[in-house]
Amino acid sequence: MKLMRVTDPEVVISLIAEQFKPLENEKLTLENAGGHCLFETITAPEDIPGFDRSTVDGYAVYARDTFGSGEGIPAILELIGEVMMGEAAPPIENGQCCLVHTGGMLPEGADAVVMIEDTDQTGTMVQAYRQVAPGENVIRRGEDLKKNDIALLKGHRLRAPEIGMLASLGITTVGVFRQPVVGFFSSGDELVSYNKARLKPGQIRDSNAPALRYLAEQNGATVKYGGILPDRFETFLEKSRALLEETDLLVFSGGSSVGSRDFTARTMQALGEPGLLVEGISIQPGKPTLLANCAGKPVLGLPGHPVSALNIFSIFGKAIIDRLAGRKEKFFHPTVRAVLSRNISSHSGRTEYVRIRLKESEDGLSAVPVFGRSGMLRTLAEADGLLVVPSAKEGLNAGEAVDIFIWE
16 A cells, blocks of 8 residues: 655645646726736825815814813804815815815815814804814825825735725726636545435435535635546546636545545546645645646645545635635634633644634633544534644643634
8 A cells, every 4th residue: 555645734835836826817897806816006096085084073174273272262263164075165264164074075274173062153153162183083185095106916805995995096997817717526436416315325415515615616716516426537537637628726525535446646647747746734634635736727636524625625725726816815714712621632743623613701712622533524513613733733731722713
């Protein structure tokens, strides 16, 4: 039996960055660009905001006209009008003020706004009971972005805040990296579709396909499912070659464990050079994972057990999608801080991912390990996230504060 040569998880992440390049770029309308990464650096075509604006409802004033005012000695100001939203403001002179609403344009000459609750109005006379400093309750023109400032760098992922900012700049189309198309195969003669109502003896419903599809689509990819491959190499290779031509990343679920029917590695070698890069990862669960570069396209072989398959794809499958999509951000998952409820032992030299259930207590969040074999789906459903035990450690102690990577 061939011994598995395992690779450190951090080395695998580095290999993904070295071996694979972002996909080609395309132009999209702003409405369709969410989730994509910029192919170009965007500079502001104009100042944002385009005029001095009030951040409160109040009276636009010369700040110096309010100096020394207070509850007993208000500043007396002449009200000359109101700034209507979306309209230009009339200029003011010393001793005058103008009613302005939140977001409204500041009159020429005004350099501050007195909040309306700090004033009284009688006819055209306003009494200000609080002094304000120059610039108080005001956003200046170009304070957010000045014309020709860098708004967003190449590789930045467009979320709702970025879409809103680009819209405020009047930008309607953007150059982005294309999102990857991911092809999935399940493999094994024992597998049948998850929608099959009745099983024959020895059959297992394919639970990985819909779960992996969700993970891929959640990370912005489009999915093509090739079905369940039989344990016959010629069919395995023929269907794999056809789906690889239509996709940017090919993923096999199952068939990566050591055994006589393991066709995944042979297929990877036959799909294109340089072929296999990783023949196992020093991680638990998920050790028998394969990664290949087949004529420039990544091919990932996941273990068949559901816990291992989802664990590996949420780490390395996501890293590949991020790379193909041109994302520059450091690879990460959302995390929460919690206190470990019990001791966890592990093997030095192997990174371990422990399923965790989070419980609230008077002292904060508690991280409770959920133990079970890699084929037990119930343990996945019970877990809220994963705890990483680094390869350099031989375990963690109860009471330690740890970071939990949240299932999304």
